[in-house]
Amino acid sequence: MAIITAGVASSHVPLLGVASDFGKDADDYFGPIFAGYEWTREWEKAEKPDVVILVYNDHASAFDMRIIPTFAIGCGERYKPADEGWGPRQVPDVEGHPDLAWHIAQSLILDEFDMTIINEMDVDHGLTVPLTMMFGKPEAWPTKVIPLAVNVVTYPPPSGNRCWALGEAIARAVASFEEDLNVQVWGTGGMSHQLQGPRAGLINREWDNMFLDGLIGEGDHLRRIPHIEYLRETGSEGIEMVMWLIMRGAMGKRTRALHRHYHVPCSNTAIGHLVLRPDNGEGLDMTGSDTVHAIAAE
Amino acid sequence: MTGPRDIHAYLAEFEDIPGTRVFTAKRARQGYHLNQFAMSLMTDENRQRFRADESAYLDEWKLTPEQKDALLKRDYNRLLDLGGNVYFLAKVFSTDGQSFAQAVSTMTDMNFEDYTKMMVAGGRSPEGQRSIKEGR
Numbered sequence: 001m002a003i004i005t006a007g008v009a010s011s012h013v014p015l016l017g018v019a020s021d022f023g024k025d026a027d028d029y030f031g032p033i034f035a036g037y038e039w040t041r042e043w044e045k046a047e048k049p050d051v052v053i054l055v056y057n058d059h060a061s062a063f064d065m066r067i068i069p070t071f072a073i074g075c076g077e078r079y080k081p082a083d084e085g086w087g088p089r090q091v092p093d094v095e096g097h098p099d100l101a102w103h104i105a106q107s108l109i110l111d112e113f114d115m116t117i118i119n120e121m122d123v124d125h126g127l128t129v130p131l132t133m134m135f136g137k138p139e140a141w142p143t144k145v146i147p148l149a150v151n152v153v154t155y156p157p158p159s160g161n162r163c164w165a166l167g168e169a170i171a172r173a174v175a176s177f178e179e180d181l182n183v184q185v186w187g188t189g190g191m192s193h194q195l196q197g198p199r200a201g202l203i204n205r206e207w208d209n210m211f212l213d214g215l216i217g218e219g220d221h222l223r224r225i226p227h228i229e230y231l232r233e234t235g236s237e238g239i240e241m242v243m244w245l246i247m248r249g250a251m252g253k254r255t256r257a258l259h260r261h262y263h264v265p266c267s268n269t270a271i272g273h274l275v276l277r278p279d280n281g282e283g284l285d286m287t288g289s290d291t292v293h294a295i296a297a298e
Numbered sequence: 299m300t301g302p303r304d305i306h307a308y309l310a311e312f313e314d315i316p317g318t319r320v321f322t323a324k325r326a327r328q329g330y331h332l333n334q335f336a337m338s339l340m341t342d343e344n345r346q347r348f349r350a351d352e353s354a355y356l357d358e359w360k361l362t363p364e365q366k367d368a369l370l371k372r373d374y375n376r377l378l379d380l381g382g383n384v385y386f387l388a389k390v391f392s393t394d395g396q397s398f399a400q401a402v403s404t405m406t407d408m409n410f411e412d413y414t415k416m417m418v419a420g421g422r423s424p425e426g427q428r429s430i431k432e433g434r
Binding site for chain 1: 308309311312315316317318319320321322323326330333334336337339340341342345374375378383384385386388389391392393397398399402403405406407413416417418420421422423424427428429
């Protein structure tokens with residue numbers, strides 16, 4: 001059976017993709033940001049996830065004002081990097097996992113999450129920047145990816161509680177997939193940032209760290225934060241953090257933090273990154289890869 | 299159910315945030331053609347046509363005279379007021395060869411250099427920026 005073995009949260013600032021693509025990732029400005037991901041890159045090499053369910057938002061790339069799905073799941077074979085106005089990023093195509101994606105889509109709909117199903121789309125920096133941060137510059141991405149796009153652009157976005165509950169439903173769906181797969185769930189976007197208006201540039205280090213703290217352990221108070229609090233405290237684009245709650249919801253009752261990184265600034269944004277292990281008695285340790293199959297056989 | 303049940307109260311609170319235009323349905327409707335115009339700049343062919351004659355290119359879209367004027371002037375705060383959304387307007391930033399932060403800084407009362415310094419020093423503090431009514 002498929003098992004969710006870890007959760008990863010990360011900002012997905014487009015400038016990080018530019019820094020990586022143009023070899024600036026070790027300079028004075030970007031060096032400290034990328035250094036905070038080195039631990040995760042080594043860890044991912046040992047973990048070898050088969051599939052990443054990658055929660056992100058599209059930034060007017062695949063979806064424009066014509067169609068605004070609240071929750072959309074990619075069930076396609078592969079996805080190309082989008083041209084966001086300066087040509088597509090020169091990174092590998094993203095390979096999907098249609099079998100698991102369709103299984104999750106069907107399960108979620110029966111579980112009363114009425115998903116939009118996407119078979120063809122390009123994926124923008126929201127999806128490709130986290131892959132770069134976690135895997136560097138490989139010839140091909142070392143994992144299959146199920147894109148899960150959330151509307152956080154046109155109001156209202158889904159509530160934090162609904163996102164958390166979707167994560168719980170994703171966990172149920174993954175657990176009922178028969179093939180042995182090592183699955184990670186990533187929540188991306190955030191942390192505090194505002195990209196518009198006279199208040200642009202807002203950063204709230206204290207609130208961001210409260211949010212990071214809240215993802216660790218047993219607490220579930222984050223799911224009850226209303227939209228207005230994200231807007232007031234973390235800037236208009238800080239609302240992206242509701243997507244991290246889908247990842248957290250998928251981790252089950254309790255989590256343990258394996259790695260944490262926070263840095264200000266990257267362009268207009270506070271960078272946050274967290275690696276979580278579900279801590280519900282499984283004693284998961286993926287070091288050396290094939291563990292998932294041993295667990296599945298128990 | 300933890301969300302607000304009263305959509306009017308939910309939306310009214312957004313107007314209390316200083317220096318911020320939340321992209322509500324009202325703004326999305328007002329800015330529909332403005333944002334779709336911006337989407338058209340996702341292809342190199344259209345970017346070149348736009349650069350060659352901005353005014354003629356804009357006339358192909360159902361924009362209001364105010365929207366057209368604000369676009370030609372790259373007055374992004376006004377474009378937000380007229381229904382523009384920053385992720386859509388970002389296609390104009392990149393057509394102009396401007397970085398996101400550079401374009402965003404034009405919406406503040408700072409020049410790009412001072413804006414960059416503010417960000418490197420930790421960003422804009424939320425103190426006094428949370429609520430107009432409550433002044434906190």
